Amino acid sequence: MSEQAEPRHMRERELSELLEGPPVLVGSPEDRKLNEDIFRPVWEQTRRGWLALFGITMGLTGLLFSAIAYTFAKGIGAWGNNIPVAWAYDIINFVWWIGIGHAGTLISAILLLFQQKWRTSINRMAEAMTLFAVIQALLFPMIHLGRPWFFFWLFPYPSALGTWPNFKSPLLWDVFAVSTYFTVSLLFWYVGLLPDLAALRDTSKSKAARVAYGIFALGWRGSARAWRHYRIAYLLLAGLATPLVLSVHTIVSFDFAVSQLPGWHTTIFPPYFVAGAIFSGFAMVLTLMIPARKVFGFKHVITQRHLDNMAKVMLATGLMVSYGYLTETFIAWYSGNPFESFVFFNTRARGPYAPIYWLMITCNVVVPQVLWWRKARENTIFLWVVSILVNVGMWTERFVIIVTSLHRDFLPSSWAMYRPTIVDWSILVGTIGFFGFLFLLFLRFVPSVAASEVKELRRELEHEKHAQSHERSAHGS
């Protein structure tokens, strides 16, 4: 580049940053360089920090499975839930984790169909997060069964009992929705991984790595005959995953909305649950991505632009969630139903669990409002703290929905308080550890940014630039 061209180039860059925000890809790294950068965490020596975190999360995973083993041995009585609060941490955690698992597919599928360029380079990590969050979620329905070793009774199989499941129950819809969601997310993630697994196989230095990645790559050669099917298959999977992701939390909300309990029996639940799921999912993506991009030096691939856009999505979905709170409260008053009003104006806001309710309002309604300011979105540490508060807020939301509605039964004689036991806490903390454990394994063994897709993005951006400069020169002459 000549010295004279430099200032003009800089000016253009500043102008485009002002108009469109920071770039989705800093510079235009060559394919080989991109591969080296993105694969470095896989090929480099194990880091001490990684090992330390791995040890901690492995310990928490141990805690999780010990608590589950204890529950199986002792029965559900090991937990704090009892009549009237028959659902508690098991379903709170299930809904929380499955909600977190919504951002991955949203980023990968919906943003792909809308051709959002900022989707590339964050989709892989978000999809992995989805898978691991759904694994945590899947644990809960299984372990909360009184006799978990009969979990397969949930599925329609020709059993000796001669009966079939009741398909009119939303709980059974949930079984199908969540297991379909997990399967489709896994397939989508794996298909997206194939080209990168092949690249890992081809850049590996050791025979063991070559064989291992070679097996997972299925012998992918990047042949035009295969790409032809691949392109359309990937798009179709995205097209299918889009309504699927909306259906999953809708069906989860039916578990509540179809019952007649005050505070659950409302029509706002499906959209409000979906918005909340996306809200918490983006929060979790930010919580994981902000440290990961710093540690692995991905700042030129996962740029400020990505963080900024995710913060904006968080703000938008946070507002939708706030609107949900507002609507259900309004309807409680407007319906004139004494039980419904009692839940919203007495139990939740002023009852014994009021501090949790107000924590929810603070984290989900008040805190996200700071994201209106560009300065707040640009400060990564600040954004990270906000994302954690949103995660906490969404957990308390599920607590408020489930526990406050149940603990004040229709008859005051049936009222009771719910207190989680140490086993409840161990399982919650344990799933966070298990989630982190799986995520750390992913960061170490799989490229956490989709190298092949970033290469495609680079070409697209270059084409755009060419087209723009052609336009400019045509105008000039």
Place this chain on the structure above:
Amino acid sequence: MATSWVLAEYGDEAALCAAARRLRALGHRSLDAYSPIPLHEVDEALGLRRSPVPLIALLGGVSGAAGGYLMQWWMNAVDFPINVANRGFHSPPTNIPITFETGVLLASLSIVIGLIALAGLPRLHHPVFEVEGFRTASVDALWLSAEVKREDEEAVAREMEKCGALQVSRVPEGSR
């Protein structure tokens, strides 16, 4: 019949497509191109037809949804009628969610199984992997391959070079 694989690396997509067109014009049909990202012009240069994956997806989706609906109807209304609050045994509205889920599930499974089968995978060993330089095909290089009769090997390799190949390699079948 003894065949041979001839492989050539090209510097850009235009050169690759030009070479593919030239070889096709000479009557070679067993051609393939390799790239780290999907290329768009290559399909036409190689004369590839549209992918049948959408049709497979449609068939999978329709049979999944139909199967899901029929399953619910037969199990809850015919084989073991369950009376839930005196609603009909065959209750279309409550069948919608599972019908949708099984449709999506089967469509996705057929897409992925279809993709793997159509792409000829899994195939861990392939003649193109015999060429050490071919490792770059998944990183940053574009390669063209032709499967030809042993006696045409020489001529095809020369033709590929003439079209601007950066390097040409030959893999006789059965040389492993």
